[in-house]
Amino acid sequence: MACSRPEMLLYVELYVLLTTLLIAFLTVFGSWRRRSHSLKLRYSIWASYLLSTYLINYTMGLMKTATFRHDLFSVWAVFLIIFLGSADCISAYSLEDCENRKRYNLEVFVMYFWLGWLIGVHTQKFEHMIPLYLLYFLSLRRTGCRAKALELASKSYGLVRNTKLVADFMEDESNREGDEADPTCMRGYKYLVKGEKKAKVKVQAPHYHMQFETTEDPKVITIDMIWQCKGRLLSSTGDPDGRLKDICLSYALYRLLCRRFAKYSFPESSQLKTWNFVRYGLLSKEGDHERAFRVIEMELGFLYDLFYTKYPVLFAKGLPLLRNFEFIIVIFGCWVVVPTLIHYQEGTGDWYLATSSGRNLDALLTGVVLLAILFMEIVQFFVVNFSDWAKVQWLCYYVEKSSLQKNKCMEMIIRVICHRKLLKPWDRKLSQYSLLESFSHNPSVLLYNCCTSPYIDKPRNGLKLSAHVTLPTGVKKAIIHSLKTNGRTLTNGVASLQRNGVNVPSWASQLPTQTHVIMVWHIATSLCELNLSSQVIVTGEQVNHQRESEDFIVATKLSKYCAYLVAFAPRLTPDHPYITEFIFDHVVVEAREKLKGCEKSICQKMFNLCKDGRKKRISEKMLTIGQEGGDQEILVKGAKLGKHLIETIKENGQRWKILAEFWAEMMLFVAPSDDETAHAEHLAMGGEFVTHLWALLSHAGILKRDSAQDV
Template identity: 40%
Template sequence: MGVVNKTLDGAKSVMKNFSTPKASLAKVEFLVVLTAFLQLSLVIFGSWRRRCNNPTLRCLIWAAYTLSSYLIVYTLGLMTEASFQNELLPVWAILLMIFFGSADSCSAYSLEDCEHWRNYAWQFLIKCTGVAILLIIYEIRWPMAMVLFVLFSLVELKCTDRRAALFVASGYGRQCVAKLMADYMSYEHQSSEGNIDPIQMRGYKYVVRGEELILFKRSKKRIAAERKTPSYCRSLKITDGVITIEKVWKCQGWLLRSGGGDEDSKLKDICLSFSLCKLLSLRFSGFSLPKQAHEKLWKLIQHLYGEGNGYERAFKVVEVELSFLFDTFYTNYPIIFLPFRWPVKLMGFLVLIIGSLMTLGLYGQLYISNTNQDEVHLATAGRLSIDFLVTALILIVFICVELVQLVLMAISDWAKVSLLCKYVHNQSWHNSKRVGKLIRLICRTQLLKPWERKLRQYSLLDSYDYTPSRWLHNRFTALYIDHPGGGKKQSTPAKLSSEVKQAVFHSLMSSYPRVLENGRDSLRLNKVEHKLSWACGLETQTQVIIVWHIATSICEHEHRGQISDPNFRVATYLSKYLAYLVAFSSKLLPDHPGDAEYIFYRIIYELRALLEGRNTKEERIQKLKEIGETRDENGTWSVISQGAWLGQQLLKGKRGPKLIWKVLAEFWAELMVYVAPSDNAKAHVEHLAMGGEFMTHLWALVSHAGIKREPLVERLTLNRSQSWPN
């Protein structure tokens, strides 16, 4: 009993020590510093997630994004209820508010956060109320009142940017922003009918910058003339201040003219990507382009493809386009780079430096001379108190945060577009080669790649028996984290090679304008349609992918020596990539995610029962080959049986390995194009924040071209009573 009493007394003593003024101050200091470093991590890694599919990194970003807001509220509460007086608490409170809106590269973690823009506004108001209460308690006087006013002006600036960015990315905000562009694009193709030249971009009046200057001008005469076609869209006019793609290509300044400083058209392509991003954004607001506009865009894509390694240029344009799209939804850049906003950002940085120096100057002498041990301040050997050092550390961290953000924004694609458009608009710059070289240097600086540039892989025969750790994935943790599920284990990602991009782009070019045929066209060209087309008309697209994936896996094992064959690599990479989409990202595929998940887990269950006890790849392949060579006594026609049979058809044909892999490579490339059209634009934007998907790049291309997937006229209804195909 005595031991228990001593333990309780010790616990009470510890709790009493935690409730002292010094302990409370230390807690506030720790929380303020922690919030500062959380914001620094958001600034550095906020946009990194579109270049990396690392779950640990995403978890850290989510923790920093979520915790920082709660820590600010909690710390402000501790400050207002503190039982002690400290002159630096109001300064810390305002710095916390600055942190509340400081991460320009991570304004939102998910699309749902954008819809809560009004919630963010209310949070800002509540936090400002807490700061106001703290200022009233301390009765701040001149000159510190002026310093706090300077810092608080920065609070309003940064939080306003974030509120506006969230609003623009929300559903209602997108509608407001996209309406004018949708009206203009419904008319744009008519302004250049019969006068289109994608080489010189003649007739491509796609807006790059300045759409807010598009004016609605309708005179009475024009209204009378438009009675037959009463559409106010026809009254949209491009003013001189609006920069279009046509104007960029017509620019005669040294930087952009033919034979000048942009011989490979990389700078002009940045403007093209930005303009196409505006068109792609219309899909998220329920707007669509007319058929003539899609045909015009397709001519542009054909032109990009027709120049040597055109597929590389086309995918590069799409890469940058999707990076703009990511920034539109998840960063403050669309607001910061509005006209006249960039100078405001620079002024904000100067305000921060001036306010920081004034704060340190006013409080420095006070804390150096303060040696009273009865005060809450904790004096150090150098007679500088810890709380003063904390203030200095926070200000240094925040200056670093802003400096890093300025550097990242200065070399961002948004800054490049802004500079290039100013160059096009400002005639005096055209004759200055020095100005052109400076802009060229800035615009050609790229420290980071736009996205991950990898194909994630999944092998069914390697991962079907995978079971997640029950320590990490169980009923309790299911409330907090997503479970991968049995049989879901990614293989090592493959580098997105030029041969894969070329194969897919070639299939895209040969598909338009015909109806997409789910792989049948490639089989027809290789003269194997009558034998293999049965595997293209299965009940669901998930079954088609898995059947061909199993067959490709069998052929891959049998022809391991063909790894040097480009068709071998194209077929195996795309096979495992589409299998990965089935297992992990079925929202990007045609089937309903619920149906795809049910079919996938049913296949996993059947495969585990079928291959039980076969631990090596050799044994598993051998079993599948046996299934492919014999009929099931009950006439079972499962997906696994179909895949095994298809694999045997490929291996036992009269064609050699090279022709087999040519058939498979062209089939998988065509299948990629077939599944690319999608109305689920939201799913693609969500994946942009997870390292990006190659499927999203292809989706952007087919969206511009207006390619849609038609339902198959005939699908085989497979059941137990069906016979095996010949």
Template identity: 45%
Template sequence: MGAGNKTLSEATAVIKKLRTPKANLAKVEFLACLTALLLMFLTIFGSSRRRHNHQKLRVLLWAAYTFSSYLIVYTFGLMTEASFQNDLLPVWAIFLMIFFGSSDSYSVHSLEDCEQWKNYAWQYVIKITGVLFLMILSGITLPMISVSTLCLIVPLKVIRRAASLRIASRYGRQMITKSIADYMSSEHQSSEGDLDPSQMRGYNYIVTEGMISPTSLKKLRERKAAAQLEAPNYRKSLEITDRVVTIDKVWKCQGWLLRSGGGDKDSKLKDICLSFSLYKLLRLKFSDYSLPKQAHEKAWKLIQYLCAEGNGYERAFRVAELELSFLFDYFYTKYVTIFQPLGWRIKLVELLFLVIGVPVMVGLCFPWYDSSRSQGEVQLATKGGLSIDFLVTALIVLIFACVELVQCFFMVISEWTKVSLLCKYVRTISWQEGKLMEKLIGLICRTPLPKPWERKIHQYSLLESYDYTPPRWLYNILTDLFMDRIRDGQRESAPAKLSSEVKKAVFHSLMSNPEALQNGQASLIRNEVEHELSWACKLKTQTQVIIVWHIATSIFEHMMPISNSNFLVATNLSKYLTYLVTFYPKLLPDHPYDSEYIFDGIIIEARYLLKGCKTIKERTQRLNNIGKRMNDTGEVIIQGARLGQQLLNVENEPNFIWKVLAEFWAELMVYVAPSDNAIAHAEHLAMGGEFVTHLWALVSHAGIKREPPLE
């Protein structure tokens, strides 16, 4: 009993120490520093999520994003309920409010956060009220004077983030896209019969609208007054003036920097503007706006031109890559508000406050402890007299300065800056005549940036992974409430590099028969094997078609391997489409839950039919035997084995079969690309991106629809 009482008394003493004013002050300082470090982590690694499909990285970023918001609330609570006085509490509170504005490159974690923009705005009102309350209680002190210049940054940062959330929300998307939608609904009429994609003649696609001047506002009012006497027009007008930059203006620019025979021989600078204009059109898919058929036909001629010459598929893919990077920034960063006509000016004001405020704070807040500074104030200091309070403040200020400088650097070299400079260059004759300005813009625009997405195609092999069982202690009925469940058989294979052979094959298929996409049957007809193999394209669901052909391709891969481009294309695309079925069925034609249900059934079938097979060789041989003796078309595994046996029995060399499979999978890749689920593609932009999303962007511009399978 004596030992138990002693332990209890010791625990009570520890609890009392944790509740002392100094202990509470230490908690406030620790949490403020931790919040600052989390913000730095989000700033540096925030944009990495679109370049890497690593689950651990996504979890870390999600934890930092979520945890920092809770830390800010909790720390504010400790400050407002503190039973002690410290002159630096309002200073730390102001920095917490600045951190509440979040990182420019990580404004939201998921698209659902965008819909909470009103909630975020009200949180700001409540928190800033608490900060003002703290400042009133603290009175006018030296630290408060030193941080006064930084106080003005708070509304700038928070309002910008709230505006970014609002613009990326469903309402905001419709609001800012209406003018482009109304303009593009009739844009094709201005260039009928006079189109030349090589010179962009007739392509009046908007790159930037420019800033409306007071004179323009006066003319706008006059037009509205005159319009009241006419029939009402409910379209949102977008007048093409000298301030508006269109694609044809970019191509007509006579400045050396943008001339094909001058500083833009590879057209990469002009393509930056082209990608930005196409990104604006792609936003229509997220706002429930549609374009007339003639507008899609016009866009298709442009895509055909991009793919026409030599390795034009690389150029088309590069344009789509950059277009999707702009779309990612629109949804997940603050760049869309920073690069508004007044946005970058506000950003410069922030930097001005940073330049003035930080030196003032460092100069006034001398980092040594002064016991006579405030009577009765609770402070923390080392034994040598060094003020821990000021050290914490200095660390927070240093992190804040580093974050702002890093964000400024990212902003300067971003693709948004390049678009802004190039459009200004097109509008300004003096820039086109200034060699120094041309060199500066060229230097910025040709600064190499990290790859815009992962540039890998993920792989899944049914024969390798059907027997995988995830750990039940981690994935079970209880943990389903907290994390995405990993089902039986869901184990990804090593990803493959997106090769030029794969891109070329897919783009060639896209160019071959765009008006009536088929799920592989056109390629079978071209190779004159439709009578033997087309039955496998007419199954009930697209999921079954993919898995059956995947099984057959896997059998042929292990029994007739060769080393050529057709082998690479067929095996990579087979495993990639099966990967989408297994992990991301939302990006495919079938209902996602139907795909999941079918996949679960296929795993059960595979475990029954391949029971006892330990190696790939044994599994392939078992399937080969099944294909020889069974003609039942009921089970997907048996259907795949049957198709694999048919491929082996075709009286041609393996090279021919691999050509058939490569063309089939390339056509099937294009067939699944059209989708009305634009949000699913936007979600995957924050997870490393998907190859199918790049195709989806191109076929969306062209208005290409998927045809039902041939009977």
């Protein structure tokens, strides 16, 4: 049965309101997405991102098929398109969206076709049609920015084109003999920051490299120019801890890292000055581990923005002045429209809709949409103008223009902008997984069954995350200490064992794959932890002290993080991803066979009771398994190794020191990877600590394990 006019109008209004709220949610909370591991937030944003386009198309279809005219149809349609294109902080949900940019362009083309038709059909007065068409072209620009952002992030199109100049510049710089580089003052480090789009570029045979016509062009800002700037803002008194200069350094490093995604070479990786940049530049002082990870964290924030937001497009030609001008227009437009809505009483007869208090429902809905637009624009105005991209632009203007260096007022404005941090690029969390705690876990049958299998993948048995932990400072210190100690030579923990004079069974250092090494040592570390927990009450104070020690925290957290990578992120580990999954699945089977009777009971699963009793049973069972001989299974090897460490290293503190150094070395060994796509995908899910190490080692010239060289 066909809908009556009031019913049809009500349906349209409900869909307009729902779509508006979805896109507003997408826009505002998309800013927080990159720093959150929250599955609920990610799924909510995914639903908003996916449903918005379909709901807009459906709503416009309802308007088109309506048997009556309504002046506000065209207004609502314009608002919906403006909403769709105004989400600056999220242009794509996944990397596949960037590669499927042509599909998005086609969808937008269809929307704009129907939008133009709706404005022409449902706008009765010509004077109302003009502002609507102006908004039409405003929304066209905004959706065009999103299309441009998808194009820039496409690894098969925009990324390779926009990165070639940086790749050619770095290759030419690597081949050019110059003065001795000094990483403490960045002399000799010609890392591009900004300005190349204003400079004149030529193509030079025979290599057909893109080159600047004049290498001393003042418009081109390199990182050594930032450090040599004489302005008070960037001096030792104006910027004592170097945080402002480090913002530009992060941006320059981000541009260098883009070469890995575009599959360009890293010619400077073989140069000693590249290693010196990290060892004697970023890590020149004691305690510089915080600075190094702060720089890398901001760098990965820029990388996230490249793939998933519109910021690279907004700041492509400098500060987003046009975007800010649009913000002013929106504010002024809302102020002008509000009085009209207050006195709006259009609509008579059988299609007049009103609330119980007599207010016109059409005007009320339009007011809600206007408030949502206003709220969205205000939030985005501050997020965009206080973003790291804006800070880089201001600092580059400051270095380029000597007049700004003499203007105290401008220095104060730049300092205020650069010292405000609205969003963190990463929530600094370490995911954790413990095989001995989670081996008996089975996915929920209610959620994962034959009915849901076409839509969601069923997790493998034994996959249950432990609670995330905040990244401990001790972990960063231990990894940087290991990097300084071993230099560019990466080992999977063998060097730390030799340095500490630890004798382990020969098979423990000659395992077939790195997955074997990680899982065997993870099981051994977990057994040491369980043994510490089950020690007699007489030494309780000493045990508690050891559990709070920095070495204990480093060893256990990195052990569980590496096990998490094997279980949940095999593409970020050294071995083939499917081989890693296959081995892990069989280790779970082994654990279920060997540890029968140690599974969680129903009460434990529901109320988390008797945890200490279960841990004690597992510890005793594992120590018994460790006495067995002849087995080649990973679980048995882990039990034997754990028992060996407990028996041969009697002092708990020494044992945890050895394990902490082992896992710090292992973490660095795992980090190098050629699967840069996997790292980019995990940036959209909150980010991974191993990605920070991967970026850090890339800038130190360590791209592969087998090519790591001694200093």
